[in-house]
Amino acid sequence: MSEQTAPAHKLAVIGYGTQGVYHTRNLRALDDVAIDVVGIYDTDPRANEDAEADGLHVYASAEEVLADEAIDIVFICTPNDSHHDYAVSALRAGKHVLCEKPAMMNAAEMREVAAVAEETGKLFMVHQNRRWDPDFNVIKKIYDEQLIGAPTYLEQRIHGSRGIPGDWRQLPEHGGGMILDWGVHTVDRLLTMVDSPVVDVYGELSFALGHEVDDGFRAHLTFADGFRAMVDVSTTSFLPEAKFWMQSATGTVVIEDWEMNGRMVRRTGAEEDDATPVQAGVGLTKTMAPRILDYKALASTTPPVEVLPLPEVDVDVMDFYRNARDVVDGVAEPVITNESVIRCLTVLEAIVESSRTHEVIHPEQA
Numbered sequence: 001m002s003e004q005t006a007p008a009h010k011l012a013v014i015g016y017g018t019q020g021v022y023h024t025r026n027l028r029a030l031d032d033v034a035i036d037v038v039g040i041y042d043t044d045p046r047a048n049e050d051a052e053a054d055g056l057h058v059y060a061s062a063e064e065v066l067a068d069e070a071i072d073i074v075f076i077c078t079p080n081d082s083h084h085d086y087a088v089s090a091l092r093a094g095k096h097v098l099c100e101k102p103a104m105m106n107a108a109e110m111r112e113v114a115a116v117a118e119e120t121g122k123l124f125m126v127h128q129n130r131r132w133d134p135d136f137n138v139i140k141k142i143y144d145e146q147l148i149g150a151p152t153y154l155e156q157r158i159h160g161s162r163g164i165p166g167d168w169r170q171l172p173e174h175g176g177g178m179i180l181d182w183g184v185h186t187v188d189r190l191l192t193m194v195d196s197p198v199v200d201v202y203g204e205l206s207f208a209l210g211h212e213v214d215d216g217f218r219a220h221l222t223f224a225d226g227f228r229a230m231v232d233v234s235t236t237s238f239l240p241e242a243k244f245w246m247q248s249a250t251g252t253v254v255i256e257d258w259e260m261n262g263r264m265v266r267r268t269g270a271e272e273d274d275a276t277p278v279q280a281g282v283g284l285t286k287t288m289a290p291r292i293l294d295y296k297a298l299a300s301t302t303p304p305v306e307v308l309p310l311p312e313v314d315v316d317v318m319d320f321y322r323n324a325r326d327v328v329d330g331v332a333e334p335v336i337t338n339e340s341v342i343r344c345l346t347v348l349e350a351i352v353e354s355s356r357t358h359e360v361i362h363p364e365q366a
């Protein structure tokens, strides 16, 4: 274990539910971060009992947290509708603020908070943790390094079958629904990867479960550089489809599941002049003649095509906390910028607007 120094920063959590507890445990486990979680504020007495059992100070009010001069960082882990007001008052009280996603209920709120952070000179950073997911980082590496050639199209899916959890997530006034829950991850990752404006958006929200909020959505995005993507979030999919599928003119990659089953297939040389017709289903085809006869064994039977395992990536989501510490210490820039969060919320609003109007929306200029 590394040599311990006294914690340089003291953090209070607002909202000691699933994520408040998660961040507290992570920060306590990280030897190299030196952010000490000292207390919490939560409106639920049961959460306060949990916090006391975990050895944390329980504040009587959010105002009491913000008045505590020992606290220099606040982590907002409450339902989505309360993020804005807590963020503004914490920044104005001189605290650095970390905040759960979705940062805000809409892009306008996020612009306001970003401006207050700028004005006060304090950090406001959103926990966009799924930028560190291994599957996304494998896709990003294949995209960046053109390991299947120049990618033209990507499908990204998050599929579950348990509906929306029966808490605040089903209620519009708390910012429930999948656009704000998983849209902020899936679309955010796409915008992080593709360095080009989003010129066209077509969206369809799902209300299959009869809630007031969307239980999923499908969106088609076209970027100014011509790259296209489909994002599909479903809570009613009992047979999840591939999480990522990306193609170029010379290759395809698939990541099937959270366990990172998947493969790349790519052409290694010039295409054969003409394929031989083969029996496929009840007919003959040249165009759709299968190339790979044994995917599981990663075996190709029809050169010039090769099947490869997914490349390795080395990513650590704990770098979120390390970066936060470095930013408040003045030695790094935020790894998650407020501009990127505003951009993501703007594109999500375009998806909702498109679903309402059945029209293509143009959130950004080429």
Ligand SMILES: NC(=O)c1ccc[n+]([C@@H]2O[C@H](COP(=O)([O-])OP(=O)(O)OC[C@H]3O[C@@H](n4cnc5c(N)ncnc54)[C@H](O)[C@@H]3O)[C@@H](O)[C@H]2O)c1
Pocket: 014, 015, 016, 017, 018, 019, 020, 041, 042, 043, 044, 047, 077, 078, 079, 080, 082, 100, 101, 102, 127, 129, 167, 181
């Ligand atoms: N980044 C991720 O992977 C991830 C995962 C889950 C949730 N989240 C986000 O974290 C936030 C919290 O989600 P959760 O799953 O922890 O919810 P949760 O319901 O488990 O916990 C929320 C806590 O906040 C408390 N609370 C509610 N309103 C409050 C208020 N006005 N002031 C103080 N406390 C209040 C509740 O009593 C509860 O203890 C949400 O914004 C959610 O979208 C992020």
